[in-house]
Amino acid sequence: MFSLDRTNRAPIYEQIVQMIKKQVVAGILKPDDQVPSIREMAILLGVNPNTVSKAYQELERSEVLYTMKGKGAFIAETTGKTISEKARLAAVNQLKEAVVDLLIMGLSKEEIINRVEDIYKEGQI
Amino acid sequence: MFSLDRTNRAPIYEQIVQMIKKQVVAGILKPDDQVPSIREMAILLGVNPNTVSKAYQELERSEVLYTMKGKGAFIAETTGKTISEKARLAAVNQLKEAVVDLLIMGLSKEEIINRVEDIYKEGQI
């Protein structure tokens, strides 16, 4: 449930961010669920607490979780109403890059859309 | 047609890679078309030739370009048959990240698929 790919070039803290986001989308983590404390997660993943802290702060900025000092970190409501234009653009750009890469590899539009459907279904299990 | 976003966090050489790929997908650059030489491109973009060189090397590795010593660099056939499993996985993972981000921002599956269609259409103009 909590694991990292140390061979991945993506920064560890980004992997943690992504890991939590996936679990939220998959419904494994629901609003107001408590996530492991920074120290716990650091031990679970075998990384420095500072690294987990950075991930949690980024998640708080993107309003995926909220923290209460002295209490811990919790999943936020995913109303998704306060998305900044900047964040939306960043995500769409990443989508564009991935789609261009897959098109250039010879995948058809339909195959890519199927991939999207697959990712969506994973989240619905 | 050739432009960079210097404020973008993505490394410049990655932006060049992405720029060429987009033009291939859009059909602006076709197989065996010659791309500007490293020096020309460096002047066009106002960057260090080393940076362009790095981009072309990456494009060669992903078989988007081939170079002929003393001749220049040319667009490769996009057969798409020699895609390394590693590259494919990387692209699919990036797709997954983007989709997860958009889902968490409250977009529906349909909206995301529409985005993919849009990106595809852009390439067909």
Add this chain to the structure above:
Amino acid sequence: MFSLDRTNRAPIYEQIVQMIKKQVVAGILKPDDQVPSIREMAILLGVNPNTVSKAYQELERSEVLYTMKGKGAFIAETTGKTISEKARLAAVNQLKEAVVDLLIMGLSKEEIINRVEDIYKEGQI
């Protein structure tokens, strides 16, 4: 009338301090009015009595409240003559920070002053 934002980064005891101050400025709480006891307030807000205690201590230090042993806590006269230079400077600094932030966001001097008027009016209702 008594509510906290648990997701707010500001410490809860500071939020309590601010809450009381606002009600004094708004005239809801008048000199010699009794405020809820530490225990009552803790139950009202669903927080630890220690947290309320810390807030009341800070309010006593800034002479917004006075406590009578065995009686409870009461609103002090707001003569405003015994303001410590330190406290005044702190408030002016906070004002400066907020104004700088708003200016950098593109608000004009007039818009900021309008905001101040709004805050003042809220207190007069």
Add this chain to the structure above:
Amino acid sequence: MFSLDRTNRAPIYEQIVQMIKKQVVAGILKPDDQVPSIREMAILLGVNPNTVSKAYQELERSEVLYTMKGKGAFIAETTGKTISEKARLAAVNQLKEAVVDLLIMGLSKEEIINRVEDIYKEGQI
């Protein structure tokens, strides 16, 4: 021009953020001006480079500056058009806190507005 108040309870990185913002508002730092590199600023202020880095990253998030890897950090255009609702609200709330504090200390609305004018004028010198 660059100095900190180590007795201040505000985190050092926030003080750096505020310092830069003030200089932008005051027109001392103009769009595309380069700010001292992280290492330089760290030496100037006598703090750890990580602390400066954190400040610069926060400034980048609020679009006060932009960084170019390998080049340095530069003041961004202050178009102020992409302000997130969240950031605006945070600044207005800070304004409200400061105004309430000053009102409770006995300052009149006019005196507070005079303060705002003073802060504005400082920026225009």
Add this chain to the structure above:
DNA sequence: GTGGTCTAGACCACT
């Protein structure tokens, strides 16, 4: 040279 990430370990404030 630049900024970005990570570790180890310290101290503080809040609950």
Add this chain to the structure above:
DNA sequence: GTGGTCTAGACCACG
């Protein structure tokens, strides 16, 4: 116990 800040020092990627 919790998260937040700071330091010292390391290594990497970019230009």
